[in-house]
Amino acid sequence: MTATFFHRLGAIVILLWLAVGLAACSNFVKGGDNRHNVPLAGSVVQGLRNMGSAPTEGMVVRIFKEEAVLEVWKKTGSGTYRLFKTYEICAYSGDIGPKFKEGDRQSPEGFYTITPGLMNPRSNYYLAFNTGFPNKFDRVHGRTGSDLMVHGDCSSRGCYAMTDAGIAEIYALARETFKGGNTSFQLQIFPFRMTTANMAKHSTSPHMDFWKDIKEGHDYFELTKTPPVWDVCEKQYIFNPAGSGALDAAGTCPPSVQNAALSAKLQADEADLASKSEAAQKAAERQAAEEAALKARGEAVNNFMSGIGSGIGGLFGGAAPATDATTTLPTPSAERP
Known part of the structure; x- marks a missing residue:
């Protein structure tokens, strides 16, 4: 009975170990210290005060x-948000x-609460x-994953890995x-600056x-310095939808609250992107053509040099002309007295 108990205990330990190892970024408990309650440094509090904010104000995190x-x-006293600090990401x-x-082993992108x-x-x-991955957008697309952290x-x-000092300050904020x-703060994750x-x-x-879908949310924040309200419908993000209440992620999208400056920017950016993409495509085609021409010239030179080498080899490396065995060599003349 004792042996059976220890066998079962061992099996449970192994299963727990595997679960921890397979998780993307395990939340396994480590230590019993009070690191999560360490107060913000005085310099951080003063920095927030200098920009018209405070530790208890709202915040937005962008990656x-x-x-x-x-x-x-x-968030500042004016109701808009200001950049407080930028932290280097060690690894993702x-x-x-x-x-x-x-x-x-891919890190998520999108909007998270x-x-x-x-x-x-x-x-x-x-x-x-x-x-918070998978969020509503991820789930409607059948995306899976667990324990995707900023740590x-x-x-x-x-995950997104920070230094210990960096995550300590972000966590405290x-x-x-x-x-x-x-009750929450918004996490916006982008592939690059949009x-x-x-x-x-x-x-x-x-x-x-x-990326074009999430760029609208990015641009709204850039223009207004306030986080957009986001939801999901027609399997895509919608920002600042009119009305209230949760939307059907696969259902029809309602109208969104229009922002004239945002609409103008999105339209201008779309035209600029088309122009830049066309220019980039032409540049790529030119580069490909130049590389192909360079390769062709290299092959031609190699073939030419190979042909010269073969000719020289034939000239000096061929069989010597046969000598007539009946030919009599001249007798050297007698030396004069």
């Missing part, structure tokens, strides 16, 4: 993969582009908060935001339609 940066924006998994399935329940004070990676330890398996009565130049550089990507 840009290609630039490997995380931004914290804080995969490449630019969204996450599709569990185990693809972070609530107190997603904060992880006992992360195995110092401190962490869960991105410390500078090591990533599908989020904690104080919740203490101020804010300029038309960057979009054109990646214009052949299969993710372009998705």
